[in-house]
Amino acid sequence: MPTVETARNGDPLDLARLLVSIPSVNPTLSPGGAGEARMAEVTADLLEGWGLDTETHEVAPGRWNVVSRLAGEGPTLLLNGHLDTVGVEGMTVDPFGARVEGGRLIGRGACDMKGGLAALMATAARLAAGGPRPSLVVALTADEEHASVGMADLVDGTGGTDLADMAVVCEPTSLRVMPAHKGFVWLNAVFRGQAAHGSRPDIGVDAVRHAGLFLAALDDYAAELERRPAHPLLGHGSFHAGTIHGGTAESVYPDRCALTLERRTMPGEQTVEVVTEFQRVLDDVASRHSAVEVSLEMTLDRPGTEVDTESVLVQGLLNAAAAQGVESRVEGMTAWVDAAFLNEAGVPAVCFGPGSIEQAHTSDEWLDIQQLRSCTDVLERFARGLVS
Secondary structure, rough: OEEEEEEEEHHHHHHHHHHHHHEEEEEOOOOOOOOOOOHHHHHHHHHHHHHEEEEEEEOOOOEEEEEEEEEEEEEEEEEEEEEEEOOOOOOOOOOOOOEEEEEEEEOHHHHHHHHHHHHHHHHHHHHHHOOOEEEEEEEOOOOOOOOOOHHHHHHHHHHOOOOOOEEEEOOOOOEEEEEOOOOOOOOOOOOOOOOOEOOOOOOOEEEHHHHHHHHHHHHHHHHHHHHHHEEEOOOOHHHEEEEEEOOOOOEOOOOEEEEEEEEEEEOOOHHHHHHHHHHHHHHHEEEEEEEEOOEEEEEEOOOOOEEOOOOOOHHHHHHHHOOOOOOOEEEEEOOOOHHHHHHHOOOOOEEOOOOOOOOOOOOEOOOOOOOOHHHHHHHHHHHHHHHH
């Protein structure tokens, strides 16, 4: 079993095995999950041992961030990853065994994203050991898998632009550079009808059926989204119904039905405009079926963001990858990640890391070890190149 002492050499695989062996399941997603406390303790110890000025911050009860700094020349580069993972229910492999087999590291978080953490930490160790280097911030954050309270605290506590000049978030991208990603808006729609015995259509108002009429009416909205100009990296916006709850029994007209909806947004789309578009469809349905009462509420939103593909950040990573013999290219990330907080705060941030998102959260999660090593090499070359 890997230990803290064996990982002090800064080897990315030794680091990744150690991190995978430490349970850090997000307790909000899985009650009883370990959270980030032990991960924060171990990573802070390692970073401090390599010479970085390191602090830990409890951003919520039992939830921890680690922030380390290393003085250097030129611009300040931030390397970021999250300490938490999703749960382990249904896994077909030992989630914390950190087994290596067939060129793969196997276990929960190997891909998302303890491999990325290991790569950025190994990069920090190399930069701290000597040679030209930029000023460096290593930010390891809590709760990305749920509400991103760690990244929100990091940005709020620094004023954003005081934190760094640019950032790389080491989410699994198969070593592609991802400067753009979608945002999202979550909505609740509630339909209120009139409960009645199933034999009394004269007084019963079916809230579930009216919710269905709303969903059917959204087909035209979906077609409209497809007709809008496509983003060059992300394509089109989309939406889906996430959940539906309504009714009490077969022979009772349901007096309430609640839908949750998610709209995936493009960079630049405004939440107020998205809510207005859904409200317009809902109002149209309600105007034709006045017996039902309807309401719509936005519950959470996160913006889509993007970085100029000709920027030093994007082109520098591509050039560093090419110099290391690593095949890379620019792609869009359809998921929302913590990079959005940095971009919104004025710190240009892209995603670049080892592992395929297709392996994230799976029952046999694994990471390609060669990608782990290549990512570390590319990050080091990119960072040192910023000095010149």
